[in-house]
Amino acid sequence: MNIERIILTHVRIPLEEPFTISSGSVSEKDCIVVAVQSNGVTGYGEASPMSGPFYSDDTPESTWTYLVDVLVPAVIKEQPPTIGQLNLLLDRLGGTPFARAGIETAAWDLEARASGNHISALLGGGRSEIESGLAVGIYPSIDILLKRIEVYLKEGYKRLKIKIQKGWDVVPLRAVRKSFGDVPLMVDANCAYNRDDIEHLKRLDEFGLMMIEQPLKKDDLEGHAFLQKAIETPVCLDESADDVRSVERAIELGSCKIVNIKIQRVGGLQNARTIHDLCHENGLPVWAGTMPELGIGGIHALHLSTLPGFSYPTDVESSARWFTDDIVSPRLRVNDGVFRIADYSSFDVDAEVIRKHKIREQAFT
Numbered sequence: 001m002n003i004e005r006i007i008l009t010h011v012r013i014p015l016e017e018p019f020t021i022s023s024g025s026v027s028e029k030d031c032i033v034v035a036v037q038s039n040g041v042t043g044y045g046e047a048s049p050m051s052g053p054f055y056s057d058d059t060p061e062s063t064w065t066y067l068v069d070v071l072v073p074a075v076i077k078e079q080p081p082t083i084g085q086l087n088l089l090l091d092r093l094g095g096t097p098f099a100r101a102g103i104e105t106a107a108w109d110l111e112a113r114a115s116g117n118h119i120s121a122l123l124g125g126g127r128s129e130i131e132s133g134l135a136v137g138i139y140p141s142i143d144i145l146l147k148r149i150e151v152y153l154k155e156g157y158k159r160l161k162i163k164i165q166k167g168w169d170v171v172p173l174r175a176v177r178k179s180f181g182d183v184p185l186m187v188d189a190n191c192a193y194n195r196d197d198i199e200h201l202k203r204l205d206e207f208g209l210m211m212i213e214q215p216l217k218k219d220d221l222e223g224h225a226f227l228q229k230a231i232e233t234p235v236c237l238d239e240s241a242d243d244v245r246s247v248e249r250a251i252e253l254g255s256c257k258i259v260n261i262k263i264q265r266v267g268g269l270q271n272a273r274t275i276h277d278l279c280h281e282n283g284l285p286v287w288a289g290t291m292p293e294l295g296i297g298g299i300h301a302l303h304l305s306t307l308p309g310f311s312y313p314t315d316v317e318s319s320a321r322w323f324t325d326d327i328v329s330p331r332l333r334v335n336d337g338v339f340r341i342a343d344y345s346s347f348d349v350d351a352e353v354i355r356k357h358k359i360r361e362q363a364f365t
């Protein structure tokens, strides 16, 4: 890997509808496209934090600054010869996992294009089809929630995930079960509850959920272990599972039965694969979550999902479900609830769309 040039492009694309979770609401998708060039080949990665105080403290601004000031100059100067060496360098530099994921996934993409392999093959994955699940946010009323679910479920998604928070859990779940029967259903609380809520959360068992995702605070692995002992519904960690050590600790404590692996949250594909391997060895199924990312991040998540432990549908959805436009060709499109890896073995970046939605760009040599 002789990196000659890295180009960063910050793009902002309006969402089809505002996305509201327990911690906030967004109406635009920001991402930083990282293009890494070597010997006439370009690999693409996506650094994809949400704007504002949403999923984490990382913002497009902080991610851009860290890429420009620290990561990109260091990678060009040190020229790590392999992805393993690149990860060692990124470990040393620290900083936001989103910035790191942008450059790390671009290196995998470059290696795949240069060698004529799929990223899934480089990772060691074997699955050819990935099931996709529908995720919906929190809406102003039950009526609107049910109408939105009805529209999107027609595309054949394999499960439904609804966001919950205090005061928006039992009632919407009862309404969803009444309207959509035994659809495979899960919930995501994005850290909205406390240990004091464990008695209340036991009420969710009656809905036969596939899992409850990140009910308690990010740092409360012990609390998640108490909760998991108290309820039948499998607990899935998302925000808490930010690195290998956290997942090791969660397994030791019995904090969860399932792990959501996000490439952005863990800082790239190599870390994501390591967490997958750890969970797989310990009998914990995993699945690939999203921020959601635009198409580059989405396609990389599909390739990651070909590893054997990815046993639940991914949050990667059709481009048109969230975004008014997307930066890849072909666009992501669910067919009967699945993505075929062969359709996304490679992709082009749509330069016209990037030009249209570009906020800023900077090249490094």
Ligand SMILES: [Mg+2]
Binding pocket: 188, 190, 213, 214, 238, 239, 260, 289
């Ligand atoms: Mg989540």
